[in-house]
Amino acid sequence: MRGAILHAPGDVRFETRDDPEIIDNTDAIIRMSATCVCGSDLWDYRGINPVSEPAPIGHEYVGVVEAVGSEVTTIRPGQFVIGSFFASDGTCPHCQxxxxxxxxxxxxxxxxxAQAEALRVPLADGTLVATPEIPSDELLPSLLAASDVLGTGWYAAVAAGVQPGSTVAVVGDGAVGLLGVLAAKQLGAERIIAMSRHEPRQRLAREFGASDIVTERGDEGVARIMDLTRGVGADAVLECVGTPESMQQALRSTRPGGGVGIVGVPHGVSIDGEQLFYSHVRVQGGPAPVRRFLPELVELILNGEINPGKVFDLDLPLSEVAEGYAAMDERRAIKTLLRP
Amino acid sequence: MRGAILHAPGDVRFETRDDPEIIDNTDAIIRMSATCVCGSDLWDYRGINPVSEPAPIGHEYVGVVEAVGSEVTTIRPGQFVIGSFFASDGTCPHCQxxxxxxxxxxxxxxxxxAQAEALRVPLADGTLVATPEIPSDELLPSLLAASDVLGTGWYAAVAAGVQPGSTVAVVGDGAVGLLGVLAAKQLGAERIIAMSRHEPRQRLAREFGASDIVTERGDEGVARIMDLTRGVGADAVLECVGTPESMQQALRSTRPGGGVGIVGVPHGVSIDGEQLFYSHVRVQGGPAPVRRFLPELVELILNGEINPGKVFDLDLPLSEVAEGYAAMDERRAIKTLLRP
Structure with a gap:
């Protein structure tokens, strides 16, 4: 089969690779319907995470099951499935x-x-969610978004404690931040402040439910959020970037007793204990447990209640994966969908 | 009147001071029934917080109202009152x-x-809670404990997310940690692991509801908690110390999705963003909003349902305040009660 290989920073190639095979009896092999490029892939692409040797890349996927291992009981060949970027057994105390x-x-x-024609998914029963039937092509982008960015934005909102009536601020206008806006709206937020300087992203944020746009950053960004919340701060803030600056933006924009949900993978971030303490701010983050939310998210998508697939503003054949990365790196695209 | 003055690290003296006076119309003056020495006073006493000039010290108090300002409406002279170490208006968005x-x-x-014969309490209406009548002498220690250490241990448990059935670990065996054990028990925790190396404190922890005692620290302490929780970690951990070591102890003892409630004032603590992220641990801390819990805590004490006053194992006349500090500093006493 063919798929993407990251050779070095800035150098991603479409190449022939070995077909994936069942290794463990709990594996499934899926034929990719669509895959995409994640903001976190750019950490590698930009060399911020070291690239020591050429390696396959990509972790977002929807596809049709081609084969399953002998111990797989709930997933069957022929099913259309969505899964999270971490395989999970579904039975251990942390899964429960x-x-x-x-x-x-x-x-x-x-x-x-996952940026390939086929993929091995370990722990298929615990990891994959099958749709009742093969979905129409137009639903593919939204279902693919559920595989990571939607579930991640959703977790950010849940971890930040978004409730009906909440005032929410979203730091970061990448696909995750934009879908954090969508999640906050779905969870009943009354006011959603999106922090963005990019006109197309501002537009999408508004479409997803943002009531206010803040273009300022740093001290000015904090002051603007304080202005908009009468000096109180937001009830819930979604940190969807992962830099020291964005973390400060989030912590300082939150009211005492409010929460910050951190889904931007921290790079060089450390939180001062005294600052956190005196802020009274609640903090939780982590790689989003997308699997927790998938059944609900898939249903919202199949029912046409949400359309997270709008974050894909570039749709390319998988063979043009290199351009897909470049466009995101140069911020010409929010998120690239790749079709094998 | 007379009261304590901290002159320099290790040098606290009982001296004559000016009587407190009504400064703002929202003030009350109380005649002290009992006061005490806090673990956080030791940060000053030990010179860890700089002591630049001689200053009054102490922030825990119960007493009888002597006078109130013209705008005080709910608190009256003659009432027995308990208050928190921060005065609060009770009406702003953060109080609400x-x-x-x-x-x-x-x-x-x-x-x-507050380590004095009388004290000015600002914002009396928002700050003070009056009992229905003057309580009996034997309830004084427990009511005094509610002024800070009980409310702080309680907040630690609430911030850590203790629920009925929770497995809880408590880092720190000072008065706050011990009362964190009591709070966890009251909030329905099923298993409470107290970390303590001191036999009298272990005994009190057991009396307050601890089911397990862990004497190990650092890596061994974490391993012990993991053993006791079948490799899962505690649902909720109370951080009642405030050092880098205790913070690590707390973070690493908590299960993914569990919470750490931080009430040990952080000294030199910084939390690595990546560690926090990948742990999935929820963190919240701060100066405990004791006032939130006071009505409930006072009722539990007046009804004889809890006896937090047991943390006082040294009872001295206020004039012997210096010995009160020394005994706590040398860990000869858990907590010193002082009677004017």
Whole structure:
């Protein structure tokens, strides 16, 4: 089969690779219907995470099951499935508590490289969610978004404690931040402040439910949020970037007793204990346990209640994966969908 | 009147001071029934917080109202009252949200020095809770404990998310940690692991509801908690110390999705963003909004349902305040009660 290989920073190639095979009896092999490029792939693409050797890349996927291992009981060949970027057994205490990305037997699905024509998914029963029938092509982008960015934005909103009536601020206008806006809206937020300087992203944020746009950053960004909330701060803030600046933006924009949901993978971030203490702000983050939310999200999509697929503003054949990365790196695209 | 003055690290003296006076129309003056020495006073006494000039000290108090300002409407002279170490107006958005220690008009009551015969309490209506009648002498220690250490342990348990059935670990065996055990028990925790190496404190922890005692610290302490929780971690951990070591102990003992409630004032603590992220642990701390819990805590004490006053194992005349500090500093006493 063919798929993407990241050779070095800025150098992603479409190449022939070995077909994935069943390794464990709990595996499934899926034929990719669509995959995409994640903001977190850019950490590798930009060399911020070291790239030591050429490796498959990509961890977002929807597809049709081609084969399953002998111990797989709930997933069958021919089913259309969506899964999270971490495989999880669904039975350990952490899975049962809803933290499947901390599963005691978790495996990173992306190790197999989802930007490819086919993919091995470990722990298929615990990881994959099958739709009742093969969905129409127009639903593919939204279902694919559920595989990571929608579930991640959703977790950010849940971790931040968004409630009906909440005032929410979203730091970061990438696909995750934009879908954090959508999640906050679905969870009943009354006011949603999106922080963005990019006109097309501002437009999409408004479409997803943002009531206010803040273009300022740093001290000015905090002051603007304080202005908009009468000096109180937001009830819930979604940190969807992962830099020291964005973390400060989030912590300082939150009211005492409010929450920050952190889904931007922290790079060089440290939180001063005294600042956190005196802020009274509640903080929770982590690799989103997307699997917890998938059944609900898939249903919302199949019922046409949400359309998270709008975050894809570039749709390319998988063979043009290199351009897909470049467009996102240069912020010409919010998110690239790739079709094998 | 007479009261304590901290002159320099290790040098606290009982001296004559000016009588407190009504400064703002919202003030009350109380005649002290009992006061005490707090673990956080030791940060000053030990010179860890700089002591730049002689200053009154102490922030825990119960007493009888002697006078009130012209705008005080709910508190009357002659009432027995308990209050928190931060005065709060009770009406601002932060007070309304239950974070009275972040009140937009908060004042540190301790600035007046509660280890004295009398004390000015600002914002009396928002700050003080009056009992229906003057309580009996034997209830004084427990009511005094409610002024800070009980409310602080209680907040730690609430912030950590203790629920009926929870497995809880408590880091720190000072008065706050011990009362965190009591709070966890009251909130329905099924299993309470107290971390303590001191036999008298272990005994009190057991009396307050601890089911297990862990004497190990650091990596061994974490391993012990993991053993006791079948490798899962505690649902809720109370951080009642405030050092980098205790913070690590707390974070690493908590299950993914569990919570750490931080009430040990952080000294030199910083939390690595990546560690926090990948742990999936929820963190909240701060100066405990004791005022939120006071009505409930006072009722539990007056009804004889809890006896937090047991943390006082040294009872001295206020004139012997210096010995009260020394005994706590040398860990000869858990907590010193002082009677004017």
């Amino acid at each position: 508590a809803g933290y499947q990305t901390s599963c005691q037997h978790r495996e990173f699905v992306g190790a197999g490289g | 949200a239950g974070y009275q220690t972040s009140c937009q008009h908060r004042e540190f009551v301790g600035a007046g020095g």
